[in-house]
Amino acid sequence: MKALITGASGCLGRAMIEELGAHGWSLRTTARTPVDLPDFMAADLTCDDLGPLVDGVDAVFHCAAMSGGWGSPQAFHAANVTATARLLDSARAAGVARFVFASTPSLYADGRDRLHVTEDASLPARALSPYADSKRAAETLVLGSDTAAMRCTAIRPRAIYGRHDRALLPRLRATFERGILPLIERGSARIDLTHRHDAAQAMRLAADGPGGGVWNISSGEVFTFRALAELVCEKGGYRPRPIRLPFGLAYKMAGVMERAAPLLGGKEPALTRQAVVSIGRSLTLDIGAARRDLGYEPKVRLEEGLDECFA
Template sequence: MHILVTGATGFLGGAAARALAEAGHRVTATGRDLNRGRTLEQAGVRFLPADLRHPGAVAELLPGVDAVLHCAARSTLWGNWADFMRDNVQASADLAHACAERGVRLVHVSTPSIYNATGLSHQVPESTPVGPRFDSLYARSKALAEEAVRLALPDAAVLRPRGIYGPGDPSIVPRLALALRSGRLPRLTGDEVYTELTHVQNVVHAARLALERPAPGIFNVSDGVSTPIWATIDRLADVLGVPRPSRRLPARLVEGAAALLEGVYRLRPGAPEPPLTASGVRLLTRAMTLDLTRARERLGYMPLVHPVDGLDEVFAGLAR
């Protein structure tokens, strides 16, 4: 199968492009980072630099392609709405329309962040109604992107992986490590908070199943095991040789302060991401587990990597 992977110079897209090529598929990868593109070519992946935001870019990539894995996205808790609309909603809609016109299979990567404002936290199913309120611009944009994709291409598969991590993770673990090393991370809850994470190879496994065994619909994806957030942070602190968070601050107070800080930063055009965001605080204080029944039954999905092993691998890399 000839598969196009978008966002292949990013964390998930790069891992997916390499794994699909190793599995014997013909893979064309696209992205904007030429250096990472050259690294993909060394792994046997054809790389075509492209910016999906530009008119006509998608049409030039699809000839001869059987399926698309759409990983490209603006994946951040900070930014302005115009950028999220352009990068997440419009680019996804354009790609879905182009796939529909050419009869190309599409697997679209979304996020369970769209559930965050629903008030549900335990075994959340894909059927959960979302919106019109979301807890971040990112979540809102991904929900709209899903809507646009499924409107243009009802047969698309939409994956919602929770908290992607693994070797090369540029976000979750590095951010926690930076906060621990700086000593600025307080303990925000008295009780443990359980969430679910997804090792990058588990996301790739789910994507490969969706590409090879077409199954239209929306699918939650995770490691399938609840992970205690604060026990994991303590273990990371031990690995780094820094103090565990001990100074207690009420989560609501910190979340409110973060919201005020965001407001200040938004008054400064071009300002970088603030050191603290309300959405980031909520990720550390609010539980979230997912119902994986649909992915198991329709895709045949079973996680390949357990979070204990996956986090041990990532932590060992930080300790070196």
């Protein structure tokens, strides 16, 4: 079996290389920037000819995405929707049998606390960020493309972290290095994470899952944001000063910073509304369906996963 891994230079993409390689898959990898990876072909999924990428491939594992809480809606749409649509078309034309998409549970976020969320939970009428909006549209394209000829599935992994992570832990560490520990609502929001190896395991299993299916994925462990932050500080030797903020005030501050950002060069502000929701409102996933349908079982506990990040 031969697999194409998109976004192969990222955290999940590199974990997929390890996961599929360990299970005997032949690999082709791609990202926009040239990098030394198996059978690598540099490509921009939004505009390049994708035929050579999918030629002779049995399964596509689509990990490439523009993520985060900052950027224009147009940029998110191009990277996450246009690229996915073009890849689906090329995979279908090439006779690819399986297409697995890395989606996101950010789809569920609506500004309220949401605990033990299942895959059939209601989604907000309007996404809270351009990222969530674009990933929701891309996921809809993927699941709507499922046919007997090309089975399409998706996972919604919660907050992937580990080696090569460029988002979650680096952002936290940068904040703590500045001597700040933001505690919105005293850091009481409950969250779960997903180690890169567990997310990769789920992607592999989803390739054999029921066509048209989507599954929540996490470590199965739930922490308050404060407990997570304190553990990261302990591992990294950080001594930040706690700053306590009510959710409403933090959200308004983030909105002001976002509106001011274009006047200050366009750089991502220190606080975004998506970040406030992410660390100030609870969101945890029910992973029972992944256990039942895919045989998924998380293997990496948080302390072990953080050790990898600080090694």
